[in-house]
Amino acid sequence: MAAGSSSGTGGPGDACRHHAQLGVCESRAKYREGRRPRAVKVYTVNLESRYLLIQGVPALGVMKELVEQFALYGAIEEYHALDEYPAEQFTEVYLIKFQKLQCARVAKKKMDERSFFGSLLHVCYAPEFETVQETREKLQDRRKYIAKATNQRDCFVSKKEGPKKTVSKISGRDCPWNTSGQCAASNWDPSCFTGSQGVSHNVGHPSGNRHQSPLIYPHGNNYSETSGYFGQSTSPTPSVQPGGGTPPTPLAQQRTAPIDNGLERFMPRTTHLQERKRKREEGNKFSLIGTSGDKTEVVIGPQLPEIPKVDMDDDSLNTSATLIRNKLKEVADSVSRTSVEKPESSAAKPLVKQRRRI
Amino acid sequence: MFLAHLVPSYPFLLPLSFKVSLTLQGGLCNLCLDKTNKDYILEANGVEPVINCLSSSNEETVMSAVTTLMYLTTPQSRQQTTALPVVECMLRFSLSANRRLSNLATVFLEDYCTPPQVEEARNLSKHTAVGIPLPKD
Numbered sequence: 001m002a003a004g005s006s007s008g009t010g011g012p013g014d015a016c017r018h019h020a021q022l023g024v025c026e027s028r029a030k031y032r033e034g035r036r037p038r039a040v041k042v043y044t045v046n047l048e049s050r051y052l053l054i055q056g057v058p059a060l061g062v063m064k065e066l067v068e069q070f071a072l073y074g075a076i077e078e079y080h081a082l083d084e085y086p087a088e089q090f091t092e093v094y095l096i097k098f099q100k101l102q103c104a105r106v107a108k109k110k111m112d113e114r115s116f117f118g119s120l121l122h123v124c125y126a127p128e129f130e131t132v133q134e135t136r137e138k139l140q141d142r143r144k145y146i147a148k149a150t151n152q153r154d155c156f157v158s159k160k161e162g163p164k165k166t167v168s169k170i171s172g173r174d175c176p177w178n179t180s181g182q183c184a185a186s187n188w189d190p191s192c193f194t195g196s197q198g199v200s201h202n203v204g205h206p207s208g209n210r211h212q213s214p215l216i217y218p219h220g221n222n223y224s225e226t227s228g229y230f231g232q233s234t235s236p237t238p239s240v241q242p243g244g245g246t247p248p249t250p251l252a253q254q255r256t257a258p259i260d261n262g263l264e265r266f267m268p269r270t271t272h273l274q275e276r277k278r279k280r281e282e283g284n285k286f287s288l289i290g291t292s293g294d295k296t297e298v299v300i301g302p303q304l305p306e307i308p309k310v311d312m313d314d315d316s317l318n319t320s321a322t323l324i325r326n327k328l329k330e331v332a333d334s335v336s337r338t339s340v341e342k343p344e345s346s347a348a349k350p351l352v353k354q355r356r357r358i
Numbered sequence: 359m360f361l362a363h364l365v366p367s368y369p370f371l372l373p374l375s376f377k378v379s380l381t382l383q384g385g386l387c388n389l390c391l392d393k394t395n396k397d398y399i400l401e402a403n404g405v406e407p408v409i410n411c412l413s414s415s416n417e418e419t420v421m422s423a424v425t426t427l428m429y430l431t432t433p434q435s436r437q438q439t440t441a442l443p444v445v446e447c448m449l450r451f452s453l454s455a456n457r458r459l460s461n462l463a464t465v466f467l468e469d470y471c472t473p474p475q476v477e478e479a480r481n482l483s484k485h486t487a488v489g490i491p492l493p494k495d
Binding site (some may be wrong): 127150 | 387388391392393401418421422425428429456457458462463464465468469
């Protein structure tokens with residue numbers, strides 16, 4: 001889940017605290033606000049950054065080697081030494097900017113507290129070096145990532161809704177509003193809500209069926225108080241006219257468009273899910289401890305554990321069937337092989353024994 | 359799951375302590391993007407405690423609060439999350455010496471507020487000296 005994205009609890013926090021203990025001077029506050037004596041235990045999107053600050057690099061002229069080490073984890077955009085940064089004697093401080101946040105995350109995890117040319121490195125995020133645009137991108141990426149990950153769950157809802165919607169379009173005007181109620185679970189919730197609520201306000205007295213729309217929303221009662229906002233907020237449907245067959249359809253079309261995108265995204269995603277499931281199964285076979293979980297976390301990045309797994313269980317009925325089928329084929333082949341060999345080598349027992357050992 | 363426990367307790371915890379712990383606000387920032395959590399938080403009037411966190415003396419809490427407000431902004435909650443005092447506060451943050459905070463505040467003002475809103479807040483702040491205090495460095 002998103003809470004799992006906090007990549008460290010005590011560990012990284014301790015490292016940061018440890019930095020602070022190195023005789024922080026006043027001028028430091030301007031550079032690094034996050035390195036307070038207060039332990040930062042929860043990593044939020046604010047604290048993570050593509051910029052990494054590396055302290056404790058021995059002053060042996062090893063910048064090239066250092067950058068090479070970090071480049072193993074991803075493409076580096078910039079790097080330079082921070083000469084004005086307070087550092088221990090005989091050590092240097094470097095700033096490395098990765099192209100991707102994910103790479104920075106991995107690099108930090110691996111390189112922190114690692115020995116480098118005889119000295120322990122301290123690696124920290126350095127979000128204070130970001131520009132406004134970089135901060136903006138960082139926040140948006142995080143939002144997109146989670147939307148994608150939760151979409152994966154919503155896609156199951158939307159896939160069922162898709163055929164319903166097309167049918168409802170044919171059947172009547174009020175039906176799109178019925179399905180829009182189910183939209184509440186999806187990411188297009190805001191537009192659905194304002195759209196349909198706006199229409200129900202603007203349209204006034206449509207057919208009696210329309211009045212059903214408030215009832216359909218699962219949180220209909222709770223949102224009754226926020227309906228006042230709808231009147232004030234800019235409604236995306238100012239042009240909706242009562243008694244028009246057209247108003248529902250453009251909105252419904254808007255809604256089907258994102259759903260179609262969801263479906264498109266949905267298809268390739270199943271293959272990813274299948275692969276992940278296979279990897280996990282293999283990992284579970286070989287490792288007693290769930291170290292494979294760590295690997296998948298590294299692959300996926302900001303850990304969103306349980307939810308996708310649950311979805312996979314719902315979804316991959318087909319894939320598990322194919323897997324089983326494949327395995328059965330393999331077993332059948334091996335069985336047929338051994339059964340063929342058995343009559344041949346029934347007399348030659350040592351051969352059979354050899355096979356069993358293998 | 360952690361979330362299942364935390365989210366129901368959230369509305370109880372925040373009203374209790376104005377000084378929300380760093381961990382709680384940070385955790386909230388992380389999980390408020392998920393749709394179900396967002397809906398829950400909005401439904402449980404969670405925006406107000408987050409706005410209160412903007413006054414926290416702990417800058418990490420403040421920054422997490424800014425980000426949480428960003429993520430909690432929906433067409434429905436926009437009235438709350440971009441209320442005048444909030445915009446005013448963000449204006450002051452955007453002038454902060456703390457680069458991270460000023461970046462966050464700038465993004466908030468640019469992406470989540472309309473220019474009239476910012477203008478209104480700017481005019482107001484010229485008159486009043488009292489506002490949400492900046493976090494101590």
